[in-house]
Amino acid sequence: MRATIQFSQPDKKFDILQKLFSFVKGFKNLRQHILEQGILLERLNSGEIENVQRALAGINYLEGRVIDNSMRIFVTDGELRALFDLMMPVSRKQNDFSRILWERGFTIEELSQDQAENLRNQFSAIATVTIGPDVPRTRIYTVGGQIFQEDGVPLCARGFTVCAFDALSVNTFVRCGAMGAVQEDGFYRIDYAWRSNGRIGPDLFVRVFDPEGDIVAEARKNPAAVQEFLDITVKTLCIVRGTIRQVDDFPLPHLLVRAFDRDMRAETLLGQAMTDAEGSYQITYGTNKLRMKDKADLIVRVFEPADSEGKETGDEIGASEIIFNAPLQQAVDLEVKSGKFRGPSEYERYITALKLLIEGEPVHQLTDKDLSFLGGKTGIPLEHLNYLRLDDQWCFHYSMEPAVVYSLLRQGLPADLHHLSTEKPTRLHEALQASLAHNIAPAVLADKVDQAIKPLLSLADSMVFELERRAK
Numbered sequence: 001m002r003a004t005i006q007f008s009q010p011d012k013k014f015d016i017l018q019k020l021f022s023f024v025k026g027f028k029n030l031r032q033h034i035l036e037q038g039i040l041l042e043r044l045n046s047g048e049i050e051n052v053q054r055a056l057a058g059i060n061y062l063e064g065r066v067i068d069n070s071m072r073i074f075v076t077d078g079e080l081r082a083l084f085d086l087m088m089p090v091s092r093k094q095n096d097f098s099r100i101l102w103e104r105g106f107t108i109e110e111l112s113q114d115q116a117e118n119l120r121n122q123f124s125a126i127a128t129v130t131i132g133p134d135v136p137r138t139r140i141y142t143v144g145g146q147i148f149q150e151d152g153v154p155l156c157a158r159g160f161t162v163c164a165f166d167a168l169s170v171n172t173f174v175r176c177g178a179m180g181a182v183q184e185d186g187f188y189r190i191d192y193a194w195r196s197n198g199r200i201g202p203d204l205f206v207r208v209f210d211p212e213g214d215i216v217a218e219a220r221k222n223p224a225a226v227q228e229f230l231d232i233t234v235k236t237l238c239i240v241r242g243t244i245r246q247v248d249d250f251p252l253p254h255l256l257v258r259a260f261d262r263d264m265r266a267e268t269l270l271g272q273a274m275t276d277a278e279g280s281y282q283i284t285y286g287t288n289k290l291r292m293k294d295k296a297d298l299i300v301r302v303f304e305p306a307d308s309e310g311k312e313t314g315d316e317i318g319a320s321e322i323i324f325n326a327p328l329q330q331a332v333d334l335e336v337k338s339g340k341f342r343g344p345s346e347y348e349r350y351i352t353a354l355k356l357l358i359e360g361e362p363v364h365q366l367t368d369k370d371l372s373f374l375g376g377k378t379g380i381p382l383e384h385l386n387y388l389r390l391d392d393q394w395c396f397h398y399s400m401e402p403a404v405v406y407s408l409l410r411q412g413l414p415a416d417l418h419h420l421s422t423e424k425p426t427r428l429h430e431a432l433q434a435s436l437a438h439n440i441a442p443a444v445l446a447d448k449v450d451q452a453i454k455p456l457l458s459l460a461d462s463m464v465f466e467l468e469r470r471a472k
Helices: 013-026 030-037 046-056 081-086 096-104 113-123 346-358 368-378 382-398 404-409 417-421 425-437 443-460 464-471
Strands: 002-007 039-041 062-067 070-075 106-108 127-132 138-149 161-167 173-181 187-195 204-209 215-221 227-229 232-234 237-246 256-262 267-274 280-286 298-303 316-319 329-331 334-336
Touching: 002 113, 013 030, 013 081, 013 113, 030 070, 030 106, 030 113, 039 096, 046 062, 046 070, 046 096, 062 138, 113 127, 138 204, 138 215, 161 187, 173 187, 204 232, 215 232, 237 298, 256 280, 267 280, 298 334, 316 334, 346 368, 346 382, 368 382, 382 404, 404 417, 404 425, 404 443, 417 443, 425 443
Parallel strands: 138 227, 138 232, 237 329, 237 334
Antiparallel strands: 002 106, 002 127, 039 070, 039 106, 062 070, 138 187, 161 173, 161 204, 204 215, 237 280, 256 267, 256 298, 298 316
16 A cells, blocks of 8 residues: 655644654654655656755765656665654755655555554644555666676676566566676676566566576576575586787787597587687586586687688697696687797788777878877887888888888888888898798788889889978
8 A cells, every 4th residue: 555645734844743753763664664665756847856856966865766757765874864854944954855745745655554544543633644555666676696606616707698587477587677797706787677566576587698698597586675686606617718829929819719528539519719809718618518527628729710611610720738627617828839820910910900099090190199199009119100100101102012111110121211212122122021921011912022122122213312302
């Protein structure tokens, strides 16, 4: 039941407050009921809602929640005296909250029939109490907690999600709120709106999904309270993670990594993942994939991207040692020798990183301040950024092949076009070959080294430098 209390003599506020406080104090369980359910201000327009919110702003012991054209007021410090204090008819405490409460009254919901009748009898001297059935109302519920693996360690894995449901029947589930992400420390939280319709609380269950979308665990609470804490244990789940790098510590993105369970003469695929921009990967698998054992004899293999349509993987370029009886969480980092997989060149990596930040601005038009910012943001050395700018400038003005100048300057050749163009052809040839060997220059230049340096050599015999000298 709901009871709406309208003060009958609002001009006698001090007397009413004294009696109200006395009634609430002596009324069995009413104080606790108000603390749990709050009081409801109804039939508010948008301006009044804003005014009440403004009146409550900065008061840390009162909280207002807006639902349609109503506002529910909660006392958060456990002391109803704080609510009565805000109603005091003192000039410094006058506000829209107290004005609306005195003029229109307030409503207490979810009372029993006896409580409602008793409330009407007790308050008859100071207020008119109107009793009626509860109106089904939507409330904001919260469920949160931490997800653990079977060994009690928090689930510290990427890509896991949680979703809450209300079980209306054995086969009928209604999702509660949005799907939530599991944080790095295993914590999760879901806020959802729920309307009682006569039920005490939702028949709540929370499911945990792995990165592939498979259910790996769930927990239930029936009925659920407005705020629930549900810790969940994920059983039979294993995680292998690590980083794939070259021997020079450069991370290798976009590689396929596969985890296998090794038997004496065979391997069973447990799962796979692609490395991210930092060369990191994570693979989850269930112990149900293991054959007649509860721990994997783990081996991790790395493959190049498929180089043709229809081909599932490229060549294998790295593999770990066998990790016998691997634990639930296992780190496996691998180094790939340059001869097996070179990955994008330094020039290509740098250009890719810059394109994400310069938003279409030509590299040759970047200022020194731009380079300083980009260096701090990307970690690319300022000297290398200047080489990239010179490379683009000279390509723009003299129609040179991109990356050629950058590759030559990275081998210590002069960053002056006149001096660079007068270097011996054999020196230019050797410098470009050295940048190719160290994966600084794009591999596409390997088959046209002579052709790539020819435009640079031709500048030495042209009038370009003489014209530029006279222009200065």
